[in-house]
Amino acid sequence: MAVAFAAPAPAPQDPLPSWNDGPAKQSIIAFVASATTPGDTGYIPLAERVAVFDNDGTLWTEQPMYVQSAFIRDRLRALALEHPELLENPAVRSALGQDGGNGGGDDESSHFEPSAELLSALAAVHAGWTVEQFGRAVLDWLATARHPRFHRPYTDLVYQPMLELIRYLQENGFRTWIVSGGGADFMRPWVDSVYGIPREQVVGSTIVVRYELRDTVPVLIRTPRIEFIDDEEGKPVGIHRSIGRRPAAAAGNSDGDRQMLEYTDGGTRARLMLLVHHDDCEREYCYDRESAVGRLDTALDEAQARGWTIVSMKRDWKVIYPFERGSAGRNSGGRRR
Amino acid sequence: MAVAFAAPAPAPQDPLPSWNDGPAKQSIIAFVASATTPGDTGYIPLAERVAVFDNDGTLWTEQPMYVQSAFIRDRLRALALEHPELLENPAVRSALGQDGGNGGGDDESSHFEPSAELLSALAAVHAGWTVEQFGRAVLDWLATARHPRFHRPYTDLVYQPMLELIRYLQENGFRTWIVSGGGADFMRPWVDSVYGIPREQVVGSTIVVRYELRDTVPVLIRTPRIEFIDDEEGKPVGIHRSIGRRPAAAAGNSDGDRQMLEYTDGGTRARLMLLVHHDDCEREYCYDRESAVGRLDTALDEAQARGWTIVSMKRDWKVIYPFERGSAGRNSGGRRR
Numbered sequence: 262m263a264v265a266f267a268a269p270a271p272a273p274q275d276p277l278p279s280w281n282d283g284p285a286k287q288s289i290i291a292f293v294a295s296a297t298t299p300g301d302t303g304y305i306p307l308a309e310r311v312a313v314f315d316n317d318g319t320l321w322t323e324q325p326m327y328v329q330s331a332f333i334r335d336r337l338r339a340l341a342l343e344h345p346e347l348l349e350n351p352a353v354r355s356a357l358g359q360d361g362g363n364g365g366g367d368d369e370s371s372h373f374e375p376s377a378e379l380l381s382a383l384a385a386v387h388a389g390w391t392v393e394q395f396g397r398a399v400l401d402w403l404a405t406a407r408h409p410r411f412h413r414p415y416t417d418l419v420y421q422p423m424l425e426l427i428r429y430l431q432e433n434g435f436r437t438w439i440v441s442g443g444g445a446d447f448m449r450p451w452v453d454s455v456y457g458i459p460r461e462q463v464v465g466s467t468i469v470v471r472y473e474l475r476d477t478v479p480v481l482i483r484t485p486r487i488e489f490i491d492d493e494e495g496k497p498v499g500i501h502r503s504i505g506r507r508p509a510a511a512a513g514n515s516d517g518d519r520q521m522l523e524y525t526d527g528g529t530r531a532r533l534m535l536l537v538h539h540d541d542c543e544r545e546y547c548y549d550r551e552s553a554v555g556r557l558d559t560a561l562d563e564a565q566a567r568g569w570t571i572v573s574m575k576r577d578w579k580v581i582y583p584f585e586r587g588s589a590g591r592n593s594g595g596r597r598r
Numbered sequence: 599m600a601v602a603f604a605a606p607a608p609a610p611q612d613p614l615p616s617w618n619d620g621p622a623k624q625s626i627i628a629f630v631a632s633a634t635t636p637g638d639t640g641y642i643p644l645a646e647r648v649a650v651f652d653n654d655g656t657l658w659t660e661q662p663m664y665v666q667s668a669f670i671r672d673r674l675r676a677l678a679l680e681h682p683e684l685l686e687n688p689a690v691r692s693a694l695g696q697d698g699g700n701g702g703g704d705d706e707s708s709h710f711e712p713s714a715e716l717l718s719a720l721a722a723v724h725a726g727w728t729v730e731q732f733g734r735a736v737l738d739w740l741a742t743a744r745h746p747r748f749h750r751p752y753t754d755l756v757y758q759p760m761l762e763l764i765r766y767l768q769e770n771g772f773r774t775w776i777v778s779g780g781g782a783d784f785m786r787p788w789v790d791s792v793y794g795i796p797r798e799q800v801v802g803s804t805i806v807v808r809y810e811l812r813d814t815v816p817v818l819i820r821t822p823r824i825e826f827i828d829d830e831e832g833k834p835v836g837i838h839r840s841i842g843r844r845p846a847a848a849a850g851n852s853d854g855d856r857q858m859l860e861y862t863d864g865g866t867r868a869r870l871m872l873l874v875h876h877d878d879c880e881r882e883y884c885y886d887r888e889s890a891v892g893r894l895d896t897a898l899d900e901a902q903a904r905g906w907t908i909v910s911m912k913r914d915w916k917v918i919y920p921f922e923r924g925s926a927g928r929n930s931g932g933r934r935r
Contacts, residue, residue, distance in 0.1 A: 308790060308796065308797075311798070392838060436796075436798065445839075445842060446842075449842040449843075453645060459645065459773075460645075460842050460843060461648070461773065461840075461841050461842060461843060463842060467839060470835055470838055470839075471831075471835075472831040472834045472835055472857055472861070474860075478864050479834065479857070479860045479861045479863070479864035480864065481834060481835065481838050481861075488839075494808075494809040497809045497816065497818060498807055498808075498809055498818065501729060501807055501818050502782075502804060502807075502825075502840075503798075503839075503840050504798050505782060505783075505786040505797050505798060505800060506786075506797055506798060520809055520816070523811075523816045524809070524816045524818075526816070527815050527816035527817065
């Protein structure tokens with residue numbers, strides 16, 4: 262799954278070449294410099310260098326709909342051909358745009374938000390699949406699906422400055438983890454090649470799986486039952502469950518990340534809390550307090566009150582996506598930590 | 599938490615100096631040699647090198663009772679002084695040896711097995727604690743508790759040959775994980791210093807924790823509710839939940855590890871399944887099919903049928919514990935993977 266990236270190494274004096282100079286970049290560099298300087302008041306022992314990243318809207322674009330929502334919609338489309346009875350479910354009809362709404366559209370105005378009812382319908386259809394089958398379906402879909410505005414694979418729409426941040430932290434001894442409200446099984450197949458984060462280091466929402474011998478082969482089977490929602494209060498809980506350590510650094514972009522950032526801020530050592538603010542209407546999207554997807558409201562207030570690092574995509578980032586740099590690909594890879 | 603160990607480096611030609619030559623040692627070395635040789639049919643890409651270890655009876659002594667059971671018993675003793683009403687619970691009285699039974703004894707004949715009722719009583723008493731408070735209680739207890747036969751801290755009673763195996767795998771690119779029926783919160787505080795395994799790489803049984811702000815400090819609070827039992831079928835499920843990848847190597851010692859070994863064996867790449875057989879009555883304990891603690895019955899049959907590597911403690915291990923080597927400590931540490 263690991264992919265070697267051929268890209269020019271950044272100048273050694275600037276580990277974050279896609280970040281404009283400013284308070285955000287300065288706070289990151291000051292944090293890492295202190296964390297790695299023995300004797301400094303901000304020093305963090307190697308064992309405690311854990312950094313957690315939300316995924317949707319923090320590492321890649323979540324508009325006009327969560328990527329996982331697009332996956333679900335497309336899976337439903339395909340499945341409705343095989344199982345027309347699915348269309349008896351109004352949530353499914355709505356998702357596929359067969360009710361006169363715009364849920365199924367591919368244009369930018371469609372804000373498909375999977376309801377609990379819809380997720381259950383989808384989980385029911387995937388129930389009985391092995392976890393490996395599901396992972397292959399995700400990769401197959403990512404290979405062909407295209408973003409409605411940028412007409413590129415979704416995995417092209419990752420944020421170049423965040424790839425640099427991940428790599429910078431890794432090079433300074435941090436283990437980097439994804440902590441996302443999205444499904445762990447949806448993310449694990451591709452996070453290594455896309456972010457340089459090992460699939461083991463993913464915390465996400467989960468469904469119940471069942472161990473069984475299928476034709477004498479031991480497999481894990483997906484059930485339709487949701488086990489854990491890794492969002493809001495669930496994020497610190499998921500971090501404890503899977504990582505077992507309070508992070509030293511956390512990055513998010515929405516109210517769903519507020520408790521994760523708070524929990525990180527509650528540590529007694531030096532720490533970095535970073536909130537990505539989507540304020541670039543031209544190069545990406547601009548949304549915050551009123552958005553249906555990735556709403557940023559109470560977390561923005563808390564970031565301001567507590568002095569967390571707010572990243573303005575418009576002001577702080579020279580480029581948004583790797584392809585804007587004119588190079589062939591991402592340059593985040595290499596080391597995996 | 600990481601501790602530096604001063605110990606002579608093993609001779610470079612023998613990564614497993616405490617293992618006698620024989621089929622077990624040979625199968626381990628052949629597996630690792632193949633796994634790390636590009637082009638070999640047994641080659642395993644770096645990203646897929648994940649090794650999982652059961653804890654009780656596989657990495658440290660589990661007789662005459664699970665170490666966690668001794669912790670629970672001692673915690674109950676202390677708590678019964680503060681909360682005499684605990685003694686109204688027959689399970690608690692039995693555990694503390696106040697019912698004429700031998701549950702509370704410190705001698706080798708006591709086989710204290712915590713019942714669900716007892717675990718619930720204990721969890722109820724610890725409910726409201728933060729996860730950090732609980733972790734400190736574990737470390738405080740380990741610092742003073744002594745094994746009834748060996749009169750040493752429990753963390754001295756780890757298996758030197760397994761420490762060498764962990765280190766050998768780590769040095770060959772494997773990420774090593776604990777996958778134990780014991781509590782994750784019970785193990786995380788000390789696995790780094792004792793095994794050289796980062797606390798993040800622990801899969802275990804869990805109780806439900808709750809996120810809250812306590813005097814404005816964000817904390818995770820233990821509840822009395824059991825969330826997940828990481829044993830038998832739970833082990834492959836826990837591996838999927840926390841690691842998200844089928845292991846390439848697995849080591850266990852009891853029927854509780856059978857499904858984990860099966861699941862590992864179900865992979866399509868080269869793989870190593872290792873079963874520790876407690877057959878050394880003099881240096882450690884001998885038990886298998888009839889034991890209340892760490893029963894090894896169906897897993898032994900399956901190991902023989904499937905050709906898993908069975909490790910005879912008596913025949914395959916030159917020493918059991920680090921202190922038998924006459925050196926000052928363990929030599930497993932150093933690299934953490």
